[in-house]
Amino acid sequence: MDTNGDVAVKVVPVRHVGRWFGVAGVALFVAMLIHTTLFKVASSTKTCVTTNGVKTCHGVLVWRFQWDIVGQYFTSSEVLHGLLITVELTVISMVIGIVLGMIVAVMRMSPNRVLAGVAWTYTWFFRGTPVLVQITFWAFIGALYPHISIGIPFTHIAFVHITNVNVTFTTLEAVIVGLGLNEGAYMSEIARAGLISVDEGQIEAATSLGMTRRQSLRLIVIPQAMRVIIPPTGNEVISMLKTSSLASTVAVLELFGAVSNISAQNFKIMPLLIVASIWYLIVTTVLSIGQFYLERYFARGALRSPPPTPIQRLKRDARGIASKFRTKRGVSGAGA
Amino acid sequence: MVEVRGVRKSYAGVEVLKSVDLTVNRSEVTCLIGPSGSGKSTLLRCVNHLEKHDAGELRVDGELVGYEARNGKLYELSDKRVCEKRSHIGMVFQRFNLFQHLTVLDNVTIGQTQVKNIAREKARAKARELLARVGLDAKEKHYPAQLSGGQQQRVAIARALAMEPKLMLFDEPTSALDPELVGEVLDVMKDLAKSGMTMIVVTHEMGFAREVADTVYFLDGGIIEEFGDPHKVLTAPSSERLKSFLSKVL
Ligand SMILES: Nc1ncnc2c1ncn2[C@@H]1O[C@H](COP(=O)(O)OP(=O)(O)OP(=O)(O)O)[C@@H](O)[C@H]1O
Numbered sequence: 218m219d220t221n222g223d224v225a226v227k228v229v230p231v232r233h234v235g236r237w238f239g240v241a242g243v244a245l246f247v248a249m250l251i252h253t254t255l256f257k258v259a260s261s262t263k264t265c266v267t268t269n270g271v272k273t274c275h276g277v278l279v280w281r282f283q284w285d286i287v288g289q290y291f292t293s294s295e296v297l298h299g300l301l302i303t304v305e306l307t308v309i310s311m312v313i314g315i316v317l318g319m320i321v322a323v324m325r326m327s328p329n330r331v332l333a334g335v336a337w338t339y340t341w342f343f344r345g346t347p348v349l350v351q352i353t354f355w356a357f358i359g360a361l362y363p364h365i366s367i368g369i370p371f372t373h374i375a376f377v378h379i380t381n382v383n384v385t386f387t388t389l390e391a392v393i394v395g396l397g398l399n400e401g402a403y404m405s406e407i408a409r410a411g412l413i414s415v416d417e418g419q420i421e422a423a424t425s426l427g428m429t430r431r432q433s434l435r436l437i438v439i440p441q442a443m444r445v446i447i448p449p450t451g452n453e454v455i456s457m458l459k460t461s462s463l464a465s466t467v468a469v470l471e472l473f474g475a476v477s478n479i480s481a482q483n484f485k486i487m488p489l490l491i492v493a494s495i496w497y498l499i500v501t502t503v504l505s506i507g508q509f510y511l512e513r514y515f516a517r518g519a520l521r522s523p524p525p526t527p528i529q530r531l532k533r534d535a536r537g538i539a540s541k542f543r544t545k546r547g548v549s550g551a552g553a
Numbered sequence: 554m555v556e557v558r559g560v561r562k563s564y565a566g567v568e569v570l571k572s573v574d575l576t577v578n579r580s581e582v583t584c585l586i587g588p589s590g591s592g593k594s595t596l597l598r599c600v601n602h603l604e605k606h607d608a609g610e611l612r613v614d615g616e617l618v619g620y621e622a623r624n625g626k627l628y629e630l631s632d633k634r635v636c637e638k639r640s641h642i643g644m645v646f647q648r649f650n651l652f653q654h655l656t657v658l659d660n661v662t663i664g665q666t667q668v669k670n671i672a673r674e675k676a677r678a679k680a681r682e683l684l685a686r687v688g689l690d691a692k693e694k695h696y697p698a699q700l701s702g703g704q705q706q707r708v709a710i711a712r713a714l715a716m717e718p719k720l721m722l723f724d725e726p727t728s729a730l731d732p733e734l735v736g737e738v739l740d741v742m743k744d745l746a747k748s749g750m751t752m753i754v755v756t757h758e759m760g761f762a763r764e765v766a767d768t769v770y771f772l773d774g775g776i777i778e779e780f781g782d783p784h785k786v787l788t789a790p791s792s793e794r795l796k797s798f799l800s801k802v803l
């Protein structure tokens with residue numbers, strides 16, 4: 218501290234007494250939580266043993282949250298299959314939602330009134346009705362349209378003709394369409410916010426280089442809008458992961474549907490909900506890590522120096538501690 | 554090179570340009586001066602069709618800007634054709650407007666590869682050459698946010714030059730710069746003028762106008778009040794308005 222030969226002044230930090238009480242309270246609460254969730258407790262059922270005519274009874278030690286059952290089902294084939302469907306639903310509907318959202322956002326900003334109006338109406342409708350209703354609607358579309366033909370109205374000209382919609386259009390596909398269309402409405406607003414956030418000067422510069430509107434959107438505006446679009450999109454993906462559980466209402470056995478099915482048979486509701494929750498948390502964690510790196514990639518150029526990744530930070534901290542030790546040793550060595 | 558005849562432009566009923574005439578000869582430097590709000594930027598933006606003018610005729614290199622005359626009628630050009638024409642006119646902005654997500658090198662390369670369809674390696678070689686010309690070859694891997702204002706503006710000039718323009722438009726290129734950085738940008742522009750580039754420069758740098766310009770136009774309230782040889786216009790103005798304007802800026 219006084220390496221420069223200056224007078225060393227010892228700084229005494231302020232003591233925060235209240236804060237320490239707070240920490241103590243939190244610690245106590247955490248301890249209770251750990252105790253009640255992770256440790257075995259005596260259950261109300263007792264086992265009795267009679268030895269030499271003397272009967273001794275004691276409570277059986279069990280986990281309140283039945284971790285043994287959690288473990289038993291955690292990697293069961295039904296659960297894993299459900300997980301797969303959940304991930305599939307999430308990924309495909311999000312891709313549809315993002316692509317649709319981008320298109321609708323660009324339409325919304327188009328100088329053409331009709332395109333802008335259609336985009337607005339789409340967002341208004343799909344944001345304004347519950348997802349559950351939309352999913353159910355698509356799942357039962359076959360009842361409304363046993364056959365679908367896409368062509369020119371009021372004529373017999375058809376480009377595509379689907380008979381037996383119930384058969385060709387599976388419930389899983391119906392859910393994907395429902396979730397995707399709904400997500401597109403939300404994503405369009407997120408994308409629009411991103412597009413608006415890009416400085417108009419960027420578009421002018423692109424235009425003055427001779428780029429078309431489409432080129433300046435693709436090469437200049439959208440890449441910069443991504444920085445604004447990604448954080449809320451990450452939120453949407455995580456939200457979609459859990460919204461996809463609504464598929465269970467139309468008998469698609471994704472993760473939640475799968476555990477509900479199992480618990481309907483064995484009545485182990487709590488442990489199976491825990492199984493599902495842990496899987497949801499795991500997927501969310503993986504998604505969050507992905508989001509971090511995507512954000513970093515699209516922030517390039519926006520900051521003078523990008524923040525370090527957690528791994529870089531760990532390395533830097535480790536180096537810092539190591540060098541501290543080294544200097545300490547050096548100082549004491551010199552003093553001796 | 555540039556002929557502006559009776560060009561008018563209004564925004565929401567307010568006439569910003571009131572019948573402007575202006576002529577720029579090849580390899581000449583024309584400076585446009587005038588008070589804030591007089592329509593200097595608007596005129597410049599009409600020249601490369603960033604804004605559509607309402608009336609009058611605007612020609613660059615003998616061709617109408619944004620229109621085509623056939624059978625005695627004016628046909629508006631398709632976006633694609635306008636873009637093609639615009640790519641021959643370079644523009645430099647007050648606030649640089651470098652593409653923030655691209656490195657310096659990519660900023661100077663992207664127009665060549667995407668608009669002129671030049672091969673990547675060739676475009677890069679040209680970009681490096683131009684960056685060297687504006688003295689920034691060492692910064693090619695930097696992002697715009699990592700450069701000073703003066704450096705950014707020099708990159709912006711290189712970016713415009715990469716398109717091999719016939720004409721360069723500058724809209725107050727040094728107004729957003731700290732005083733000590735103005736010189737480095739003006740030096741690049743002087744070099745460019747010496748190399749024979751046709752330039753229209755909106756500026757408040759009267760020293761630059763006097764030294765480099767072949768003609769100075771004074772725009773006030775959407776009207777060209779006075780124009781001519783810089784030494785005459787800037788030292789012995791005939792109109793009262795220009796006199797009072799010069800007394801304020803000098
Ligand atoms: N898009 C627009 N909509 C409405 N009015 C506009 C628009 N652009 C410019 N104007 C108006 O036109 C007038 C001329 O603007 P212009 O930007 O050409 O002035 P300028 O001479 O470049 O001024 P400065 O020196 O401040 O840049 C101003 O009064 C401005 O308010």
Ligand SMILES: [Mg+2]
Nearest residue numbers: 593594595724
């Ligand atoms: Mg201006």
